[in-house]
Amino acid sequence: MWHLGQNIKTKFSGKGLKKLFEKTAKAYRVSEFTKLFDEISTKKPSLATYLKNVSFAGWFRCHFHGNQYNIMTTNNSESLNQVFREAREWPIIPLLEEIITTLSRWFYERRTNANSCSTPLTVDAEDIMRQRYKKSRYMRVTPINLSEFHAKGEPLDGLVNIKEHSCTCREFYIDKIPCVHGVAATMYRGVDVYSLRSKFYMIEFWRMAYAESIYPLPPEIEWLLPEEVKSQVIIKPVKLIPPRRPKNK
Template identity: 40%
Template structure:
């Protein structure tokens, strides 16, 4: 069963309007985006002490498993907002005034152009991952620096950081910091462990640890299909009988 989360931005706006506190929204953000349960608890306990009225709303109305990255039961792939929905909603603002057929034609035309543009962009990519993910990996690689990494066994490595140590399991593609597990992209600890495991072949190992859904070929496949316009009904042919038999009754 798929897991469904609350849009981080909308929950934050609800808190802002209900409880009229900018400081509270900042605390909520820290709790919501925390990767580890311990980190979430630290921020949420702070909220409980200073803003007890908001606790009931977050615990009962929204629920931890929907508002918290650390508690969420599914895969968010770092996506915590419904921005794409808002984009489509803004696009449809004027089209809502059109007759239904014209509105559908507008949606088809717009989606067709989006698919064409993204298909062309994806076709030109030559890197294993999409450009955004490649940039993310490069930034994480720059953070590795002089991290001390100790091999524990065949698959596990202890990576020592200033804040806390992390245990990376290269076989299960997981890390105790939880970034790797949740985003399905190697965290700084995983990249450090990969360098320790295969110093001569680190790049290939790092790419193998990334989710296939970040691959440029999957990006291309996502927009591979062409969206065609619906022709005038005078050009419709080979319509199935079960479709022509349907009678649509309008309501007023």
């Protein structure tokens, strides 16, 4: 979605196209997506054609087949490559030491943050729940049976199934956190709203992710190398130097 948005900025002229594209990509309901995509087709037919040639499952939230958990992901290798943009020019041992030191610091900081958190959910998930709770107080809930409820308002109605953890707005199913309609239904039914979230949002799982410690590399004199490793002869790789000035010293 991010890369497509950048392409739209450079390839297509028109006010508000990128913002409209992002709104379309983040739509939960298929009906909402269809309405927004029709708007794109009206404003910029060439952009609609361009987007149709890209797999809808690759950038439309409502057409994605997996579980996104409302998290934007990127290639870890690209992120780490940027972090170690200077260290990657070093010899292999200092480079490894820099990677270990950085990861050890990250794990310590995030482990400290996780251990100091006192809420049932992670910080971001807790903020989402609080915002949805505030909105749910202005909704009207009509029970259909013991597990299904019709929640009206904000801005569209939703048919909630507490037993199946789903809602017609699809936020409950995609994000694995009760949507506004789901929160209103659980409050009406007297069910603990925290019991309907994915376990991966729980603070315990956040702490488990950084529970392990990363230790520094010991001095070379203390390395224990097997004989089959010591006996290997490592020769210098063949490297062809192009006939132009090198980019880096």
